[in-house]
Amino acid sequence: MTVPARPLAPDAVPLDTDRFHTDPVPLYRELRHRHGSVVPVLLPSDIPAWLVIGYREVHRVSGDADTYTRDPARWNQWASVPADWPLLPLIAPRGASLLHTVGTAHARRATVLSDALEAVEPGELRRHTERIADALVDDFGLDGRADLVAAYTARLPFLVLAELFGLPADEAPELGDALRRGMASGAAANRARGLLVETMRRLLAARRAAPGADVPSRVLAASPGAGETELAEDLAVLFAAGHLPTADWLGNTLRLMLTDARYAASDAGGRLGVERAMNEVLWRDTPTQTVVGRWATRDVQLGPRQLRAGDLLLLGLQGANGDPLVHGTSAPVATAAALYGLSGLVSEPGPVPEPVAGGPANSAYLSFGHGERRCPFPAQEIAETVTRTGAEVLLDRLPDIELSVAAEELTYRPSSWLRGLDALPTRFAPVAGRR
Numbered sequence: 510m511t512v513p514a515r516p517l518a519p520d521a522v523p524l525d526t527d528r529f530h531t532d533p534v535p536l537y538r539e540l541r542h543r544h545g546s547v548v549p550v551l552l553p554s555d556i557p558a559w560l561v562i563g564y565r566e567v568h569r570v571s572g573d574a575d576t577y578t579r580d581p582a583r584w585n586q587w588a589s590v591p592a593d594w595p596l597l598p599l600i601a602p603r604g605a606s607l608l609h610t611v612g613t614a615h616a617r618r619a620t621v622l623s624d625a626l627e628a629v630e631p632g633e634l635r636r637h638t639e640r641i642a643d644a645l646v647d648d649f650g651l652d653g654r655a656d657l658v659a660a661y662t663a664r665l666p667f668l669v670l671a672e673l674f675g676l677p678a679d680e681a682p683e684l685g686d687a688l689r690r691g692m693a694s695g696a697a698a699n700r701a702r703g704l705l706v707e708t709m710r711r712l713l714a715a716r717r718a719a720p721g722a723d724v725p726s727r728v729l730a731a732s733p734g735a736g737e738t739e740l741a742e743d744l745a746v747l748f749a750a751g752h753l754p755t756a757d758w759l760g761n762t763l764r765l766m767l768t769d770a771r772y773a774a775s776d777a778g779g780r781l782g783v784e785r786a787m788n789e790v791l792w793r794d795t796p797t798q799t800v801v802g803r804w805a806t807r808d809v810q811l812g813p814r815q816l817r818a819g820d821l822l823l824l825g826l827q828g829a830n831g832d833p834l835v836h837g838t839s840a841p842v843a844t845a846a847a848l849y850g851l852s853g854l855v856s857e858p859g860p861v862p863e864p865v866a867g868g869p870a871n872s873a874y875l876s877f878g879h880g881e882r883r884c885p886f887p888a889q890e891i892a893e894t895v896t897r898t899g900a901e902v903l904l905d906r907l908p909d910i911e912l913s914v915a916a917e918e919l920t921y922r923p924s925s926w927l928r929g930l931d932a933l934p935t936r937f938a939p940v941a942g943r944r
């Protein structure tokens with residue numbers, strides 16, 4: 510039986526509002542002003558959690574695995590969570606993937622996955638990506654118009670990963686569809702996950718019999734004695750964690766280049782623009798808006814808030830990236846207050862400005878996480894190659910591409926977790942295939 514949940518603070522904010530999906534930047538500004546760097550939020554069924562949006566606080570939480578664990582068994586709200594709670598697949602999935610293992614077991618499995626990705630040869634990856642991107646453009650190039658999300662950005666990372674995994678071509682379409690539908694939470698996510706794990710089991714059985722030069726074969730070779738379930742779960746995590754944010758990184762980058770006059774997407778020679786746009790997206794429009802999660806292992810003070818052992822923390826990466834503290838745009842009083850963990854609790858400074866355009870040219874954003882559970886470096890490099898190559902091939906092949914709707918008509922999927930477009934309708938002069 511579930512018991513009613515109690516908010517962590519009386520002024521808790523429902524997380525599942527339209528504003529998190531549409532234009533979160535002003536919302537984070539308001540939240541920071543009203544609540545400071547650690548915001549009390551309510552998840553569905555009024556289950557309480559903390560949304561951490563201070564750069565320094567996200568850094569601290571992700572860098573201290575002893576105080577902030579990834580183990581959902583610590584949660585102090587389990588008695589209030591309904592059996593059919595829509596966020597269960599996200600927060601505490603059944604199964605045994607490395608995402609919810611901790612300590613040395615996690616370190617061992619994360620190293621195996623990271624090494625398997627590190628062995629991907631960069632030149633070969635770029636060639637694979639170019640070939641697949643060209644083939645996708647061939648498929649819609651003659652039409653003179655395309656929704657880039659359905660026809661390109663939601664397919665390219667998936668097909669590149671399928672190649673790296675040695676996934677048979679006839680299995681790819683069904684799995685790709687399931688993953689796209691599974692971007693929503695709830696039943697679709699459960700089905701997508703089930704299909705993905707089953708596919709990885711079959712792939713592992715095939716590679717045990719006949720190893721190849723692919724990711725599953727390398728994971729098998731590096732994991733003597735590991736059970737089939739553990740390996741299938743970890744490969745499924747690798748595939749989903751690779752496909753979903755990379756698809757949105759590419760989509761959000763193309764959106765920026767097609768809507769912002771500073772990026773001359775229609776210039777065939779706009780290659781410098783691609784890297785700049787990718788960087789700006791990670792600062793201002795990151796795919797990984799909010800990461801689930803960490804649980805406090807003891808009563809602890811975080812910024813302005815006193816947490817209890819077992820409280821759930823959501824890492825607000827987009828909020829942290831926009832923290833005025835890292836952009837040097839805040840008033841001195843607000844900066845000092847934030848440094849001492851008081852931001853938002855002082856009445857003095859008024860609304861704190863968030864950065865307005867661009868973002869620093871450096872890569873100090875938290876979009877790939879931080880600490881021992883951050884996105885593995887070889888994964889980041891693969892995502893970067895796929896996104897950069899995907900954007901470059903598209904702009905090379907369709908140099909006059911432009912939006913076919915007004916920029917204000919573009920909408921984002923209703924998710925507080927991953928930020929990506931529903932559709933990116935475009936038009937261009939038809940081009941013949943290269944194949």
Ligand code: HEM
Nearest residue numbers: 619750751754755797800876877878882883884888891892
């Ligand atoms: C080929 C592409 C990618 C692969 C294979 C990949 C894989 C992974 C894996 C396996 C983890 C779990 C690490 C662990 O628990 O030890 C992870 C974490 C993470 N990834 Fe990636 N990833 C990819 C692309 C991306 C992209 C494009 C982004 C964002 C722009 C991203 C953001 C993150 C973040 C924020 C975490 C950390 C979550 C946390 O702190 O709990 N990843 N990634």
